[in-house]
Amino acid sequence: MKHLKIHIVLLLCVAIFTLSQCKPEPKESNPPTSVGTPAPITPPAGFPAMNIPADNPQTVEGVELGRHLFYDKKLSADLTISCATCHEQFRAFSDVDQVSTGVNGKIGRRQAMALFNLVFQEEFFWDGRVQSLEEQSLHPIVDPVEMDNTLPVVISRLEADSAYPSMFKAAFGDTKINEERIGKAIAQFERTMISANSEFDRVKRLSGNINAPFIEDPNTPGSKNNGFLIFTTERGDCFHCHSVDKDGAYLGGGFGQDLQFLNNGLKMDYSNDEGRKEFTNEASDWGKFKVPSVRNIEWSFPYMHDGSIPNLDSLIGFYNFGGFDNGNTDPNMKFAGNENGTRNFTAQEIQDLKEFLRTLTDYDFLEDPRFSDPFE
Known part of the structure; x- marks a missing residue:
């Protein structure tokens, strides 16, 4: 009996020792969200701080993946539209139509906003309903009046594509395709869309002298310099909503x-x-919409959230009139006008203001091959 007890004790000791050596395999840490070649963005001098989340750093592979997704019609339910359908590069990534048309001819309520300098912004869409580009990029996919798709369908299409699994692996470390990675890749691409090389930038911002005069074209009627003064003083009072900082960088909105x-x-x-x-x-937000930048305004028509103003002449005419007093109209709309709220621009002032606005066109941005359709 004694020997039996000793035998049992020995067996228990052996069992305990064996179990102590069977340590569970360490859990594999979550794979990095981005493993590609770093592609940091260098902001133009004088611009505000960039908004790049720590868990979605810019990489060459992530940006290229996002570019493909931005132009790919697989994201829409009926394979007919992509992000680029309503955001065309030659129009500063805005829409040629008054309001955007989704799949099956569905008509939306709003004009597609121009896309550039998004890396400096904090709230997106005309109503600011999302606070990150990662989230913003997914909304049109599932919106019933835009792409009207589901993310599981999009994922399955991308998984079945011969190119995308390897592109996701290059950008994120493995071939897994999911909602988070789709949003991150598109956001990386959109953050590279920086416009800062217009005539205005070259003459005033990059020279470091906001008062530097434009070199006027004798063959072009109007005065860019005078238009700039109208824009940046109480004569036109444009600057209260579309600010020009000391370096001439912002030409807001979306930064304050x-x-x-x-x-x-x-x-x-x-x-x-x-x-x-x-x-x-x-109630205080009734009728309020995001203030868009006036950069590239020459090509981002039609204007306003509903695309109701078709061209620059009509746009200047609206602000010359001073807008309607609807009970929530911003006071600055009437500040520069007479007792009736109108500015009474002369014909020459209208021409001058238009000439200045045209100096904000960044043709390098509108034609940059880095932002073009990779499928063409």
């Missing part, structure tokens, strides 16, 4: 939270689209 969303008196009635109020449910 105080001027992020405004009601510019475009309408008396916003019942069909209440703007930011639909997102915040705040």
